[in-house]
Amino acid sequence: MxxxxxxxxxxxxxxxxxxxxxxxxxxxxxxxxxxxxxxxxxxxxxxxxxxxxxxxxxxxxxxxxxxxxxxxxxxxxxxxxxxxxxxxxxxxxxxxxxxxxxxCDQIGGAVYDAGVLDYFDDARRRLLRPEAVLVPGSFRLLAAPVSAGLWHEIVEVWSTRPAGFDMEAMAELAVNTEYRPRLGAEHFLGQPAEWGSIPSDHVEPVTGSARLTIERPGVLNGIAGMFIAQLSPSVELTNCPLLPHSFDRWQNFYPLPEAVEVAEGDSVEVRFDIRPKSYLATWTVGVHRRCRPDDPIHSRQSTVLGKLLTPDDIAAADGSAVPRLTPLVEADRFILGLVDGVRTERSIVEQTWTEHGSLFCSRQEVESRVRNLTARHARSVPPWPTSPTA
Ligand SMILES: C[S@@+](CC[C@H](N)C(=O)[O-])C[C@H]1O[C@@H](n2cnc3c(N)ncnc32)[C@H](O)[C@@H]1O
Known part of the structure; x- marks a missing residue:
């Protein structure tokens, strides 16, 4: 260990x-x-x-x-x-x-990011009695406006031309990534609000929004994602340091692309779209400042962009992907389909070359592929010698 x-x-x-x-x-x-x-x-x-x-x-x-x-x-x-x-x-x-x-306590900072939902969903289907009790049984999902020093370290740094180089390319990834700082009361610009609630075996997408109120002036640079876990009918546990029953767990930090100066009474609309099966989060934020009522600041970030995931990666992660054989495996399947105990190796090569030749560099390559496959998956019988004529 x-x-x-x-x-x-x-x-x-x-x-x-x-x-x-x-x-x-x-x-x-x-x-x-x-x-x-x-x-x-x-x-x-x-x-x-x-x-x-x-x-x-x-x-x-x-x-x-x-x-x-x-x-x-x-x-x-x-x-x-x-x-x-x-x-x-x-x-x-x-x-x-x-x-x-x-x-289970594999809850992460914002529930969907550690595994409990998936583990409980699987356990519910295979390992539990129908009336079994899950601990925790449900979660309330929280968001709060924060000013985190971490933002300067992980977002702003890419615009400072480190060693004289333009490193802006990293900024896009940095603002589309969730972080795991330990925030204290001093980082919060307002109280948390609930944007959703889910049972603890919920693996379907979750969306929800909340209106957050700025309660003290500061520089807003992100949203904290947290939870209240309902461990049993009368016991709660939270990772929000502003609430009673908080325990020693990080909070998820969802950065804004630009830090915004906010004053008491300003408000922040936040919307989350969470995909528990693929551990993906999208956060849409609107900052409404009383000093600029006609000029709200909107942003939308997603870990889809932070993780450099392709749409195929995402589909694969939530099980909706349709697997397709690669062309070469298709050719292998074709070759093995021709192994019928009648055709010779030569005729299999011939037909493969005709049908799938474009996948190979040369006829020799087809021959060696056919030979390898038949050696692994078939028994080659030498042709019977023709009986000599008397
Ligand atoms: C957050 S720790 C919790 C440990 C313990 N429950 C406690 O309260 O101290 C999570 C543990 O779960 C294990 N774990 C994570 N994913 C798992 C999985 N899919 N199946 C079995 N164990 C897993 C890890 O190896 C780790 O020891």
Whole structure:
């Protein structure tokens, strides 16, 4: 395990606000005798809380080698009889029974960007009882106007001619990328507003908008994306530092292309379009300043442009892509289709050269492709010698 991973997991268990919230939520939803799936268990701490809340059995699942440490930790706490540790990626996971509760904290800064929606959607279809409880069960999606120092470091820098060179080409990518700073109260120019809410197994596109009010003057350079997770009927957890029940988690920062000076009472219209399956976000922002009522400033950014994705990449990520064979594989299919136990290699080469010759540089290339394919996938029978005539 790397130093970075150890630091990361230390951060998760140092976060008492998170652990207390999950402990209260699990105590609320786990009934004696329940089976619980701890998805992305890491050190297994959420599974330990579920066992302590009375679970009959916990399946702690992680794709990383940390699962071995999680097993040691369970044993040291005399809970290894009730926790089964499985090293597996969630999408390949099989369980001996459908479970009553699933718990996960792979929530990222704005929910769609870490995996929980996808993992829960998959678990719902394959691993849970129909009436199973998901922890968290739903999310409210928040946006707030912010002035982040990070903006100067990652957006403005490209216009400063580093070492005398024009590096504007990076600016386009930089403003179409979401970032993960840790924002404090001092960065917020106004309170957060809710722009949408979704169940925690929602993988379809989500769109929504909110009107944000500027409450103190400053230089607006981005929008913070955050969430309130409903862990159980009475327990909430948020990564918005302005709200109660906040825990130690970054916020997503969606930059504006230009920083805008704003004053108290100005307003910001923000619209998000999120594609959870492909981890893509588009943010449309309109800044309405009271000093220039006829001159709102509009911008529209998207991680589609920041990630240098092609439309094919995007379609592939949400499963709507239509796979097509490459021309050479088409030719292979054609060749294998001619292997019928009757045709000779020579006639297969002949026909392939006639039909698909344009794909090859020479007839020799067709011959060697046919030979390779038949050697791998077919048995070549030498022709029977013709019997000598008496
Ligand atoms: C945010 S950490 C959470 C750790 C733990 N739940 C905690 O509270 O300390 C996420 C963990 O999920 C694991 N993980 C991420 N994606 C996974 C997947 N698709 N299947 C299984 N484990 C996954 C990672 O290896 C990592 O240990």
């Amino acid at each position: 790397s130093a970075r991973e150890i630091e990361e997991h230390a951060g998760y268990v140092r976060d008492t606000a998170k652990l207390e919230a999950y402990e209260r939520a699990l105590a609320e939803v786990v009934r004696p005798g329940d089976s619980v799936l701890d998805l992305g268990s890491g050190t297994g701490v959420l599974g330990l809380l579920a066992a302590r809340a009375g679970a009959r059995i916990v399946y702690a699942v992680d794709s990383g080698s940390i699962i071995g440490v999680a097993a040691d930790i369970a044993a040291r706490n005399d809970l290894d009889q009730r926790i089964v540790h499985i090293r597996e990626t969630s999408s390949r996971l099989r369980l001996p029974e459908p479970v009553d509760v699933v718990v």
